[in-house]
Amino acid sequence: MSDYTVTVVGATGKTGRHVAEQAVARGWRVRAAGRRAARHGEWAMLDWDDEDTWRPAFSGSDAAYVLTPFNHPGAPERTPHLLGVAASTGASRIVLLSSLDADSAAEDSPLRLAERTLQALPVHSAIVRPTWFLDNFTVGSFATMTWAGDLRLPAGNGTIPFVDVRDVAAVAVAALAPSGPQGVLPVTGHEQLSHDQVAAALAAAFGRPITYTDVDSEEFIGLLMARGFSRGYGQFLADALREVAEGRLLIPASDTVERLTGRRPHDVIDFARYHAAHLAVP
Ligand SMILES: NC(=O)c1ccc[n+]([C@@H]2O[C@H](COP(=O)([O-])OP(=O)(O)OC[C@H]3O[C@@H](n4cnc5c(N)ncnc54)[C@H](OP(=O)(O)O)[C@@H]3O)[C@@H](O)[C@H]2O)c1
Numbered sequence: 001m002s003d004y005t006v007t008v009v010g011a012t013g014k015t016g017r018h019v020a021e022q023a024v025a026r027g028w029r030v031r032a033a034g035r036r037a038a039r040h041g042e043w044a045m046l047d048w049d050d051e052d053t054w055r056p057a058f059s060g061s062d063a064a065y066v067l068t069p070f071n072h073p074g075a076p077e078r079t080p081h082l083l084g085v086a087a088s089t090g091a092s093r094i095v096l097l098s099s100l101d102a103d104s105a106a107e108d109s110p111l112r113l114a115e116r117t118l119q120a121l122p123v124h125s126a127i128v129r130p131t132w133f134l135d136n137f138t139v140g141s142f143a144t145m146t147w148a149g150d151l152r153l154p155a156g157n158g159t160i161p162f163v164d165v166r167d168v169a170a171v172a173v174a175a176l177a178p179s180g181p182q183g184v185l186p187v188t189g190h191e192q193l194s195h196d197q198v199a200a201a202l203a204a205a206f207g208r209p210i211t212y213t214d215v216d217s218e219e220f221i222g223l224l225m226a227r228g229f230s231r232g233y234g235q236f237l238a239d240a241l242r243e244v245a246e247g248r249l250l251i252p253a254s255d256t257v258e259r260l261t262g263r264r265p266h267d268v269i270d271f272a273r274y275h276a277a278h279l280a281v282p
Contacts, residue, residue, distance in 0.1 A: 018169030156245030
C-alpha cells in the first residue's frame with residue numbers, strides 16, 4: 001500500500017462505494033467518510049449534520065472525493081462549506097461529483113454553487129458530471145419499479161446515454177490520482193438507450209419479466225412519494241424525463257471514460273449481468 005491517502009465521502013453510496021474499491025485497488029489508503037462504515041477503506045466518521053466531524057474526516061488526506069447526498073435536507077446548501085473545509089485541511093486535489101444537469105442549471109442552484117466554489121479554491125480540482133445512472137434501476141430511486149417488473153416513468157420513447165456508476169467511479173479515481181485530469185469531465189455511456197432497452201436488458205439478466213410503461217408525470221411523482229421521496233425531487237426528475245421524452249433534451253455521449261481509462265464504458269447488458277450476479281433481489 002502506498003501512503004497516498006484519499007478521503008471518499010459517501011463511500012456507502014452508489015458511486016462512492018466503487019470509488020473506494022477502485023482506490024484501494026490502486027494501493028491508496030482510503031478513508032471512507034460517512035455516518036457508518038463502508039465495505040472498502042477505513043471508516044472516518046462524517047455526518048453532514050455535524051460540522052465538527054468534517055475536518056477530522058479530511059485531515060491528513062492528499063485528495064478527496066466529495067458528493068452531496070441530494071435527498072438529505074440541507075446537504076446541497078452546505079456543500080460549498082464542506083469543500084472549503086476539505087481544502088483547508090491540506091487535501092490538494094478535490095474531485096466533486098456533480099451532474100450533467102449543471103450545464104443548464106441556474107447559476108444560483110446548489111450544483112452550480114458547489115462547482116464554482118470548488119473552482120475558486122486553491123487546489124487541483126475536477127468536476128465529474130455524469131448523466132443518468134443505470135444503477136437507479138437496481139440500487140437507486142427506481143429499484144422498486146424494477147422488482148415490480150414495471151418501469152413506470154414519463155420518458156416516452158426518448159433516449160439517454162445512461163452510465164454505469166462503475167464508469168463514473170473510474171473517471172473520479174483517474175482524477176484523484178496525482179497528476180490526474182482537472183476541469184469539467186462529462187461522463188456518459190457510449191450508446192443512446194430507450195427505457196424499453198433498459199427494461200429488456202434487466203429482464204434478460206434477472207430472468208424475470210420487466211417492461212417499461214410511459215406514464216404521466218403525476219403518476220410517476222406519486223410512485224416516488226410512496227417510496228418516501230419528496231414531491232420536489234419527483235417533480236425535478238419528471239420534468240427532466242419529459243424533456244427527454246419530447247426531444248427537447250438530447251444528451252450527447254461523451255468519450256471521457258474511454259479517454260481516461262483506455263476502455264469502453266460498460267454497456268447495459270454488462271451492467272444488468274453485473275447486478276444480477278451481485279444483488280440479493282427481493
Ligand atoms: N442518480 C443519478 O442518476 C445521478 C446522475 C448524475 C448525478 N447524480 C448525483 O449523484 C449525487 C449523489 O446521489 P445520491 O444522493 O443518490 O447519493 P448516494 O449514491 O445514494 O450516496 C449518498 C451517500 O451519502 C451518505 N449520506 C446520506 N446522508 C448522510 C449524512 N447525514 N451524513 C453522512 N453521510 C450521509 C449515504 O450514506 P448512508 O449509507 O449512511 O445513507 C451515502 O453514502 C447527487 O449529487 C446527484 O446529483 C446522480
